[in-house]
Amino acid sequence: MTTERADVLITGGLLVSGDGITRSDLLINDGKVTELGPDLSGREARRSIDASGRYVLPGGIDSHSHPIFGDKMDTYSMCAAYGGITTVAAFIGSETHRHEHFGNTWGIRKYNPDIVKGFIEFAEQTSYTDFTCHGLVTMRDKDDLHKVIPELVKLGACSFKLFMTWNPFVLPTEDNYSNLMALPDDMVMMVMHHAAHNGGMVMIHAENGTCKAYLEDQYRGQGHTSPEYHLKAAPSIIEAEAVNRAATMALITGSPLYPVHLSSQEVVPVLDRYKDKGLHLYGETCPHYLTLTNDMMLRHGYKYKVAPPLRESHDVEAMWGGVASGSLNTIASDFTGYTKNLKITGSREGKVHGNAPEPDPSEIDIFNVAAGLSTLEFMMPVVWTHGVNTGRITLPRFVQLFCENPAKIFGIWPKKGSLQPGSDADVVLWDPARMQTVGEEHGISDLNTFQDMELVGVPVMTMVRGEVIIDDGKLVGKQGRAKFAPRDPNATAYAPHGPTAH
Numbered sequence: 168m169t170t171e172r173a174d175v176l177i178t179g180g181l182l183v184s185g186d187g188i189t190r191s192d193l194l195i196n197d198g199k200v201t202e203l204g205p206d207l208s209g210r211e212a213r214r215s216i217d218a219s220g221r222y223v224l225p226g227g228i229d230s231h232s233h234p235i236f237g238d239k240m241d242t243y244s245m246c247a248a249y250g251g252i253t254t255v256a257a258f259i260g261s262e263t264h265r266h267e268h269f270g271n272t273w274g275i276r277k278y279n280p281d282i283v284k285g286f287i288e289f290a291e292q293t294s295y296t297d298f299t300c301h302g303l304v305t306m307r308d309k310d311d312l313h314k315v316i317p318e319l320v321k322l323g324a325c326s327f328k329l330f331m332t333w334n335p336f337v338l339p340t341e342d343n344y345s346n347l348m349a350l351p352d353d354m355v356m357m358v359m360h361h362a363a364h365n366g367g368m369v370m371i372h373a374e375n376g377t378c379k380a381y382l383e384d385q386y387r388g389q390g391h392t393s394p395e396y397h398l399k400a401a402p403s404i405i406e407a408e409a410v411n412r413a414a415t416m417a418l419i420t421g422s423p424l425y426p427v428h429l430s431s432q433e434v435v436p437v438l439d440r441y442k443d444k445g446l447h448l449y450g451e452t453c454p455h456y457l458t459l460t461n462d463m464m465l466r467h468g469y470k471y472k473v474a475p476p477l478r479e480s481h482d483v484e485a486m487w488g489g490v491a492s493g494s495l496n497t498i499a500s501d502f503t504g505y506t507k508n509l510k511i512t513g514s515r516e517g518k519v520h521g522n523a524p525e526p527d528p529s530e531i532d533i534f535n536v537a538a539g540l541s542t543l544e545f546m547m548p549v550v551w552t553h554g555v556n557t558g559r560i561t562l563p564r565f566v567q568l569f570c571e572n573p574a575k576i577f578g579i580w581p582k583k584g585s586l587q588p589g590s591d592a593d594v595v596l597w598d599p600a601r602m603q604t605v606g607e608e609h610g611i612s613d614l615n616t617f618q619d620m621e622l623v624g625v626p627v628m629t630m631v632r633g634e635v636i637i638d639d640g641k642l643v644g645k646q647g648r649a650k651f652a653p654r655d656p657n658a659t660a661y662a663p664h665g666p667t668a669h
C-alpha cells in the first residue's frame with residue numbers, strides 16, 4: 168500500500184464508462200487518475216469527496232463550438248464547466264465573420280497556422296476548461312493547402328472544417344465573403360486529399376448550398392420571409408444529398424469524414440451505407456435535433472433559427488435511433504452564444520435581458536437572422552433527461568457519445584474522455600435525482616435554447632485535471648490554468664492502430 172498522500176480521493180460513487188457501470192473509488196494525483204478500486208477509503212488524500220448516490224463520469228468533450236460571436240472562450244468555457252464539460256473544441260481558421268459588427272474575430276486575413284498559435288495562447292489565459300481546436304479552411308487557403316494542412320496537423324489541429332453551404336446572414340460584400348466560406352466540390356476534394364495524406368480528417372457542414380440559395384431566393388422574391396420559411400428553404404433532402412456527395416468524395420480521396428450537426432431522418436441510411444463501404448465516417452448530431460422540432464420556430468420565431476433547421480418529430484426520433492445504433496457517434500453543442508441583439512441585427516451591444524423590447528416579428532426577415540443556438544450549458548443534462556431517463560440510450564452509451572467517442576475520433580484518447588489510471592482527472596459528479604428547471608446560462612447569451620425545460624439529473628461537480636472548477640453550482644475554478652490538448656493523428660479512431668469509436 169502506498170503511503171504517499173494523494174491530492175483527491177473520491178469515494179462511494181458509481182463509475183461510468185462506455186463499457187459499463189461499476190462501484191469504484193478514484194484516486195487522483197498531479198492531475199491524473201492514479202488508481203481505481205472498489206474500496207480506497209483507507210487511502211490518504213488532501214481532499215476527500217463523498218460521491219455516494221452519484222455517478223462519476225469522465226468530463227464531457229464539446230467537439231463543436233463557435234466561441235467568437237457572443238460568448239468567447241471565457242464565458243463559453245464557464246458554461247461548459249457548469250454543464251459537465253471539461254474539454255472544448257473551437258473552430259479556428261482563416262475566415263470567420265467579416266461583418267464590421269463582429270469585429271476582430273479569429274483569423275481575419277491572417278495565415279491559418281498563426282491564427283491557431285494565437286488562439287492557443289489566448290485560450291490558455293482565458294478558458295476555465297481544457298481545450299483543443301479544429302482548423303477552418305476557406306477559399307482563402309486554396310493555393311496554400313499543401314503547406315497549411317501539414318502545419319496545422321503538426322500544431323495539433325488535425326481536423327478541418329469545410330462548408331458546402333453558408334447561411335447568408337452576412338450577404339456578400341466587397342470581396343464576396345459568402346463565397347469564401349462555401350466551398351465548391353473541387354476545393355472540398357483538395358482539402359480531403361491533403362487531409363488523407365497528413366493524418367487529418369474533414370469535418371463538413373453538409374447542406375446543398377445551391378439548392379438552399381435557390382429556395383431562399385424564391386421565397387424572398389415572393390415576400391415569404393417569416394420563420395416557417397427557414398425550414399422550407401432547407402429541406403432534409405439537401406442534407407442527405409450533401410452528406411452522400413461528401414462521403415463519395417471522402418471515399419475517393421481516402422479521407423476520414425465527420426459530417427457535423429446532422430438533423431434529418433433521411434441522412435441516417437446515407438451514413439449507414441457509407442460506413443458499410445468502409446469509409447471512416449463519424450456522424451455528429453446536437454442536443455436540439457434530439458429534443459426540439461420546427462414547432463419551436465413557429466411559436467418563438469427567430470430565436471430558434473439554426474442551420475440546419477429544427478425539423479419534425481420523426482426526425483427527432485430518427486436522431487435518437489441513430490445515436491443508439493451507432494449511425495451517429497457524437498453529440499455536440501454547435502454553440503454560438505448569440506445575444507438577442509447580435510442574432511437579429513449583428514450589433515455588439517451586449518446582453519439584452521427580458522425587459523428589452525421584443526422586435527415586431529413581422530419586421531424580421533428570417534433569412535437575415537444569424538443561425539445558431541445557445542445549447543452548451545444544458546446539453547448534457549437535456550440529453551440525460553430525454554435520453555437516459557427515457558431509456559432511449561443507456562448511461563454507458565451517454566458516456567460514449569459525450570466523452571469516449573469525441574476523444575477517440577479527435578486523437579486525445581485516453582488522455583481525455585476516460586477515467587482509467589493515467590488519464591487526466593477530468594471528472595464530473597452527477598446527481599441522477601436532482602431536479603432543475605433550466606434558467607439562464609452563465610454566459611453572455613440571453614437566448615438559452617432550453618429555457619424552462621424540466622431536468623432530472625444534473626452535474627453537481629466538475630473537475631479539470633483534479634482541480635474543482637464547479638462545486639455545487641458555484642464557480643471556484645480560475646482562469647489561466649487551462650491547457651491545450653494537442654491531437655495525435657496516430658491515436659485517432661481512423662488511424663491504422665487507433666482506438667475504435669462506437
Ligand SMILES: [Zn+2]
Binds near residue numbers: 231232233501
Ligand atoms: Zn457549427
